[in-house]
Structure formats: structure tokens, C-alpha cells
Amino acid sequence: MNRTRxxxxxxxxxxxxxxxxxxxxxxxxxLFIEEGTDIEKEIVSMPGIFRFxxxxxxxxxxxxxxxxxxxxxxxxxxxxxxxEGTETWNDNGIMQQAVRFIxxxxxxxxVITDVCFCEYTDHGHCGIINNNxxxxxxxLVNLAKQVISHxxxxxxxxxxxxxxxxxxxxxxxxxxxxxxxxxxxxxxxxKYASAFYGPFRDAADSAPTFGDxxxxxxxxxxRLEGHREASFDDEAGVDILMVKPALSYLxxxxxxxxxxxxxxxxxxxxxxYAMVKAAAEKGWIDGERVMMESLLSxxxxxxxxxxxxxxxxxxxxxxx
Ligand code: PBG
Numbered sequence: 001m002n003r004t005r006x007x008x009x010x011x012x013x014x015x016x017x018x019x020x021x022x023x024x025x026x027x028x029x030x031l032f033i034e035e036g037t038d039i040e041k042e043i044v045s046m047p048g049i050f051r052f053x054x055x056x057x058x059x060x061x062x063x064x065x066x067x068x069x070x071x072x073x074x075x076x077x078x079x080x081x082x083x084e085g086t087e088t089w090n091d092n093g094i095m096q097q098a099v100r101f102i103x104x105x106x107x108x109x110x111v112i113t114d115v116c117f118c119e120y121t122d123h124g125h126c127g128i129i130n131n132n133x134x135x136x137x138x139x140l141v142n143l144a145k146q147v148i149s150h151x152x153x154x155x156x157x158x159x160x161x162x163x164x165x166x167x168x169x170x171x172x173x174x175x176x177x178x179x180x181x182x183x184x185x186x187x188x189x190x191k192y193a194s195a196f197y198g199p200f201r202d203a204a205d206s207a208p209t210f211g212d213x214x215x216x217x218x219x220x221x222x223r224l225e226g227h228r229e230a231s232f233d234d235e236a237g238v239d240i241l242m243v244k245p246a247l248s249y250l251x252x253x254x255x256x257x258x259x260x261x262x263x264x265x266x267x268x269x270x271x272x273y274a275m276v277k278a279a280a281e282k283g284w285i286d287g288e289r290v291m292m293e294s295l296l297s298x299x300x301x302x303x304x305x306x307x308x309x310x311x312x313x314x315x316x317x318x319x320x
Pocket of ligand 1: 118199269
């Protein structure tokens with residue numbers, strides 16, 4: 001008889017035949033940095049995740065470095081919003097200050113910035129509004145300004161998340177022409193218009209004041225379109241392809257892993273985090289095991305890199 005249970009008998013043999021492993025090297029930890037002082041505010045729907053002002057963030061960064069997490073993904077929350085999000089390219093804006101602060105005090109921590117406008121526009125959309133919709137090409141002009149400002153601040157990698165067409169071409173060209181040919185781009189290449197971003201929009205004050213993001217983010221029904229999006233970014237020379245959200249889109253992660261020879265990242269988003277935390281709090285699931293199992297499923301699907309709010313918890317568990 002074919003007995004598959006022979007290789008499941010003890011932890012020793014299970015360890016030997018284990019096909020996929022989660023390690024601390026896979027993880028990117030998102031950080032919300034708010035302009036101002038003395039801010040350390042827990043996000044209600046994301047227990048354990050805080051918004052920090054720069055003067056209060058060192059404790060968090062010390063912990064990230066102690067846990068050997070290789071990278072952070074920064075989101076800025078400015079005090080000033082306007083219709084274009086002009087603060088995004090202010091060389092002294094909150095994101096730029098944060099990058100300079102972290103690179104100066106934690107030079108070995110890899111710093112990635114989320115490049116978008118939704119936290120910086122008074123309407124909450126990811127670009128300039130014209131005729132009740134985001135104007136793609138006008139937004140590209142500002143995207144280039146934003147990315148150069150992040151580059152000047154000393155960021156290690158940029159991650160454009162706004163889903164405008166031509167994003168990677170525009171940013172690559174701007175960086176190459178401004179003396180930053182070696183600055184890599186992680187594209188939010190396949191990003192769906194997802195209800196799983198709910199808690200994030202509270203965390204980053206970025207909910208749209210009218211309409212939704214379905215004219216720029218992808219329809220969750222579509223798989224082939226994900227391949228097309230990834231192809232365009234691949235041709236434009238993106239360095240890392242990302243799929244977002246992660247858990248409901250494992251098929252897309254697998255597609256990209258098989259079809260492209262670039263590193264694949266996935267974003268385990270705010271709603272995925274909140275669901276695990278809420279159910280665990282009620283005692284309905286074992287939160288720690290569900291966390292590990294879902295992150296492992298992303299690796300098994302083909303992700304090389306996982307952006308997750310669980311990064312610190314996972315790193316602590318893996319250390320044991
Ligand atoms: C900004 C952005 C969003 C997320 C990352 N970058 C929100 C959105 O597109 O509405 C979501 C992250 C999360 O839910 O954890 N464009």
C-alpha cells in the first residue's frame with residue numbers, strides 16, 4: 001500500500017520533508033508615521049499596530065532591528081492635505097523626514113516608501129481628480145516629483161501603490177534621469193479593489209470622500225488581467241512584483257511565480273490581520289497558529305517576500 005503517513009510519524013521526519021518554510025528574511029513590516037509630536041496611537045481595528053510620530057518611534061524601530069526584520073514599509077500621515085497631495089513631494093514632508101531619521105539612526109534597516117497620494121489628498125483618492133475620476137497622466141507628473149523627493153531623502157526602495165497606468169515607466173525614467181539609476185522599484189503590480197483594506201483606511205486616514213477605487217484598482221474577478229498588469233511592469237523594468245491582498249489571491253501569487261522571473265512579494269493586508277486578531281480575541285481560533293498557517297500558505301503559493309503587520313510577532317515566534 002502507498003502509505004503517506006510514514007513520513008508524518010514524528011517531528012523529526014516531518015522536519016526533514018517539509019517543503020516550505022517561513023523565515024524572518026521573508027518579512028517586511030509596515031509602519032505608520034504621523035506628522036506631529038508625542039503621538040503613539042493604537043489603531044482600533046488593528047490591535048498591536050500604532051501610529052507614531054517620529055519622536056516616539058525609536059522603541060518600535062529598536063524592536064524591529066533586534067528581531068532582525070530586514071525591512072520596513074513606510075506610510076506617511078501629514079497634517080496638511082490638499083487636492084493634489086503636494087505634501088508628497090515636500091522635501092521636508094513627514095515621509096522625507098522619516099526616511100532621513102531611520103537611515104541616520106538605523107543605517108542597516110532597509111527602508112521602502114509607499115508612493116501614493118491617498119493619505120495626502122483632501123478627497124482621499126490616489127491622484128488628481130478631473131471630472132470625478134482620477135486623471136491618470138496628470139497624476140504621473142506628480143508621482144515623478146514624489147519619488148525624486150523620496151530618493152533625495154535617501155530611501156532604499158520605492159513602492160508605488162496607486163495603480164495608475166504607466167507608473168513604473170514614469171518612475172524608472174525619472175529616477176534614471178535624476179541620478180538614481182540604482183534605486184529599485186517594487187510595484188504594487190496586481191492590486192485589487194478590495195474590502196480587505198478597510199482597517200488601513202482608518203489607520204492612514206485615506207478613505208475616499210466620494211466614490212471608490214474601482215476605476216483604478218483591479219476587479220477581484222479577474223485573473224488574466226493580473227498577468228497583463230504584471231507583464232507591463234515587468235517590461236518597464238520593475239524589480240519586484242507584488243500581489244495585494246494576499247490570502248484571497250494565492251492563485252495570482254502562484255501565476256506570477258510561474259510566469260515571471262522576478263521576486264514576488266505579497267501584501268498581507270489590514271483586513272486579513274484584523275480578522276485573525278478579532279477571532280482570536282473571541283477565543284474562536286488559535287490566533288498564533290492561524291497567523292503562521294496563513295503566512296506559510298503565501299510562501300507555498302510562491303511569495304518570496306511577505307509584507308505583514310504580523311512581522312514582529314512572527315519574528316518573535318521564529319526566534320524561540
Ligand atoms: C495606498 C495603500 C493602501 C494600502 C496600501 N497602500 C490603501 C488603498 O489602496 O486603499 C492598503 C494596505 C492594507 O490594507 O493593509 N494606496
